[in-house]
Amino acid sequence: MISYTLPADWPTDEKAARAVQDELRTRVVVDEPGPPPGTGHVTGVDVAYDDERDIVAAAVVVLDAATLDVVEEATAVGTVAFSYVPGLLAFREIPTVLTALRRLTADPGLVVCDGYGVAHPRRFGLASHLGVLTGLATMGIAKNPFTFAYEAPAAPRGSASPLLDGTEEVGRALRTREGVKPVFVSAGHRVTLDNACAHALRLTPRYRLPESTRRADALCRSALREATG
DNA sequence: GCGACAG
DNA sequence: ATCTTGTCGC
Numbered sequence: 385m386i387s388y389t390l391p392a393d394w395p396t397d398e399k400a401a402r403a404v405q406d407e408l409r410t411r412v413v414v415d416e417p418g419p420p421p422g423t424g425h426v427t428g429v430d431v432a433y434d435d436e437r438d439i440v441a442a443a444v445v446v447l448d449a450a451t452l453d454v455v456e457e458a459t460a461v462g463t464v465a466f467s468y469v470p471g472l473l474a475f476r477e478i479p480t481v482l483t484a485l486r487r488l489t490a491d492p493g494l495v496v497c498d499g500y501g502v503a504h505p506r507r508f509g510l511a512s513h514l515g516v517l518t519g520l521a522t523m524g525i526a527k528n529p530f531t532f533a534y535e536a537p538a539a540p541r542g543s544a545s546p547l548l549d550g551t552e553e554v555g556r557a558l559r560t561r562e563g564v565k566p567v568f569v570s571a572g573h574r575v576t577l578d579n580a581c582a583h584a585l586r587l588t589p590r591y592r593l594p595e596s597t598r599r600a601d602a603l604c605r606s607a608l609r610e611a612t613g
Numbered sequence: 614g615c616g617a618c619a620g
Numbered sequence: 621a622t623c624t625t626g627t628c629g630c
Contacts, residue, residue, distance in 0.1 A: 431620075433621055468621075470618040477620075499619045509619070530619050568619085 386519045388486045390479050396465060401475050402506075409508040411516045418494060418521045418575030421582045422450050425493030428596025429484075429514070431477045432604040434612050438464045441611055442480040443604035445596065446490045452587070452595045459607040460484035470530075471505050474513035481514065492520055494575065494583060496596040500524040501572030501580075503532060503547055503555035515573020522572030523580040525594055529557065529568055539563045542585060556581055560588035567592060 395401040426449045431442045440462055446455040460483035466475040485492065500509030501524040515522035529547060534557040537543035541562045547555035547570070555570030558581050569584050571577045587594030 431621085433620085435622070468620070470620090473620055497619095504619080524619080526619050528619065531617070 428600035430600035441608035503570035511572030
């Protein structure tokens with residue numbers, strides 16, 4: 385069941401947020417392969433902030449998974465109700481992201497977030513949180529390894545190495561461009577890590593970062609400029 | 614206790 | 621995330 389509704393008891397402080405994480409983290413589904421790469425839709429999600437006025441702009445961009453052409457776009461502007469705390473990013477971004485998703489008429493398909501899924505201290509990063517709340521298949525692609533360890537993947541595009549929390553592989557450092565710093569992929573909800581990496585490669589025919597997040601990044605920035613000035 | 618720390 | 625010019629390269 386797909387729902388873009390923000391829970392009524394959305395937390396506003398760290399303690400409540402951690403309690404919410406502990407309750408929802410048990411609902412993450414990791415035994416579904418997820419949509420096959422190149423089929424259906426892939427939706428990029430990103431947000432931009434104006435720290436001066438506590439404003440946040442979210443953008444969702446639906447792409448045709450086969451051609452990477454834009455199918456539909458939507459934005460939303462809201463108030464930041466949670467400060468940045470590493471590990472609690474979801475509480476800062478999700479409210480406005482849900483509003484943007486609500487404005488979509490197309491099926492989002494697989495949602496690609498700018499950040500982590502289960503590669504998270506509590507195995508419940510932004511992508512997993514969004515997945516559990518909506519029921520959508522989600523994954524995360526981050527630009528930094530957060531607190532996790534990894535060995536540099538081989539130079540060729542497509543090379544990967546495990547992203548480790550101790551001895552547990554929580555994600556993968558994936559080389560999307562030859563000889564360029566890898567991106568950090570993790571499963572969010574209802575997708576496999578292997579499948580998430582396959583999607584990540586299909587989304588990066590030209591740049592290090594996936595087309596989905598590049599598109600969403602550009603859109604949320606312009607939405608923020610429009611809302612601010 | 615202190616520093617690090619996705620965006 | 622954000623503050624920020626010019627510049628090298630395809």
